[in-house]
Amino acid sequence: MLSAHIFIKKIWLSTLTGLFISRIHGEEFLYPVAATGYENEQKVYILYQKSLTHIELWLWDPLTKAATKALLSTFTPAGVKMLPQDIGFSFIDNGRIKIKMHSKRSPKSLEWYEPVYDIGNLAWIDASCYYFHAKQQEHYGIFQGTLHGEIDPLVIKKGKDCMYPNKIESTLFYIERTPDMQGGSYALMRAPYPPTICNPINPFNNTQDFERHVSELLSNNFQQKEPFIGISEHEKILDFGTQPVAFLYMLSDHDGFCIGHPTHLDRHDIVMPLTCYYVYRMTLSGSVSVSVGNERSLVTPMWHLQELFTFQIPLELLLPESSSRLYESILPLLPYYDQEAIYFVDSADRVHPERTQTDTALALYCYHRSQKNITLISRALQTQQSYFAPLRIGNRLLFGGSALHEDGRQPGTPTPGMWLNEQGLLCIELPSIQI
Numbered sequence: 001m002l003s004a005h006i007f008i009k010k011i012w013l014s015t016l017t018g019l020f021i022s023r024i025h026g027e028e029f030l031y032p033v034a035a036t037g038y039e040n041e042q043k044v045y046i047l048y049q050k051s052l053t054h055i056e057l058w059l060w061d062p063l064t065k066a067a068t069k070a071l072l073s074t075f076t077p078a079g080v081k082m083l084p085q086d087i088g089f090s091f092i093d094n095g096r097i098k099i100k101m102h103s104k105r106s107p108k109s110l111e112w113y114e115p116v117y118d119i120g121n122l123a124w125i126d127a128s129c130y131y132f133h134a135k136q137q138e139h140y141g142i143f144q145g146t147l148h149g150e151i152d153p154l155v156i157k158k159g160k161d162c163m164y165p166n167k168i169e170s171t172l173f174y175i176e177r178t179p180d181m182q183g184g185s186y187a188l189m190r191a192p193y194p195p196t197i198c199n200p201i202n203p204f205n206n207t208q209d210f211e212r213h214v215s216e217l218l219s220n221n222f223q224q225k226e227p228f229i230g231i232s233e234h235e236k237i238l239d240f241g242t243q244p245v246a247f248l249y250m251l252s253d254h255d256g257f258c259i260g261h262p263t264h265l266d267r268h269d270i271v272m273p274l275t276c277y278y279v280y281r282m283t284l285s286g287s288v289s290v291s292v293g294n295e296r297s298l299v300t301p302m303w304h305l306q307e308l309f310t311f312q313i314p315l316e317l318l319l320p321e322s323s324s325r326l327y328e329s330i331l332p333l334l335p336y337y338d339q340e341a342i343y344f345v346d347s348a349d350r351v352h353p354e355r356t357q358t359d360t361a362l363a364l365y366c367y368h369r370s371q372k373n374i375t376l377i378s379r380a381l382q383t384q385q386s387y388f389a390p391l392r393i394g395n396r397l398l399f400g401g402s403a404l405h406e407d408g409r410q411p412g413t414p415t416p417g418m419w420l421n422e423q424g425l426l427c428i429e430l431p432s433i434q435i
Helices: 207-218
Strands: 029-036 043-051 054-060 067-069 077-082 088-093 096-101 129-136 139-146 151-155 161-168 171-178 185-192 235-241 245-250 255-260 271-282 289-292 295-298 302-314 336-338 341-346 363-368 373-378 391-393 396-398 417-420 426-429 432-434
Touching (some): 029 054, 029 077, 029 391, 054 077, 129 161, 139 171, 151 161, 171 245, 235 302, 302 341, 336 391
Antiparallel strands (some): 029 043, 043 054, 054 067, 077 088, 088 096, 129 139, 139 151, 161 171, 171 185, 245 255, 255 271, 271 302, 289 295, 336 341, 341 363, 363 373, 391 396, 396 432
16 A cells, blocks of 8 residues: 555545446545546546555546546556656556556556665656655655666665655755654755656666666675765755654745644544644845855845644544545645645534534635635535545646445535446546636
8 A cells, every 4th residue: 555654653542317336435435636638638537445455546537427447456556646748647556656658558567676665655757757755674765766667765864764855946855854762853854956867778677687686685785875865965944843744745945835743643532633834935134145255145045834724634534443544545635735725624613613523524625825714615515424635627626535325415516426327338426616
């Protein structure tokens, strides 16, 4: 399963014609994960979780509602990412990265010889290179990979976890965690991103090279590669102290967002409280230049941390023993950052905060950055039906979540679901709003 790094080491613990396909309440989910405009046709990739061991990826036409399988049911996809130039997509299947080109019938596996595991989401630099965080030995590091199966370390620090990398032009931002007995300390780091290193000679999945490195591993002759970014090139630009943070998302080289989370949870907790933070750089008032010897330079920019809002996620969607656990863990529930708005899901009743919470279903909200206020976007009418974070397609937001039985659907309020139309084609419905 894809490691979303749940960040707590231990939890203490419709009106359309057709036949709606039945499902078990709270255990099946349907939500959009990516969009493609391949061959000038706007379509959406939708993940369908029938169970924790049955995950399907569908390609959906939002106009006709018809859907076709994007992958065979033998795959268990997670972390779907579109490749640059919209030539295909990548996904993680049981811990292995696979690439599905639009022009090919079947996906290809990237065979690695480096001993890394617990792979985080991929971020593509170009059509042949990507970067990600993963574990090597006992700690997380940041790596760069190619379509040829080559993996090179970018950031490896002894005794530290380096996670959630973001490449902005020629700069790499990431979260660094220094563990200790109390939980550790966290910092926002910055370093120059080295030129991408791709070997155009090696063919896709070079079998001879792969077998050679496997032989080195088995014979204990394998030498761990030195990271491309030297220790002296890293700069701590913001200290979070003991506040755990994760899921860094940089908008630019001077601002971005991250999610704060608790250090531990009690076994009786039913929700996980989270905080959305804004990290940004600003110069000191005046920005006057200062003299240093015979040179002059501007005052060093300062980085700041601003709390935007808090929200909470039901633990039944995350706990390993829960029958309602999401295969992709917290990924479908993370905020969607869209220019001046942040769309997020929350189980707290923000419209009637005085009410005692008895329903942990997730509703969709919008945080308006300029007004600094929150408005309700959509809340399901059915108890315990949750919506997930949206995906923007043009001027509309598509969102999914838990699906209902046919008798639970309310006219005029579309809920995530699947049915067969009169021609026998499988169709999908997702709620949406215009923005």
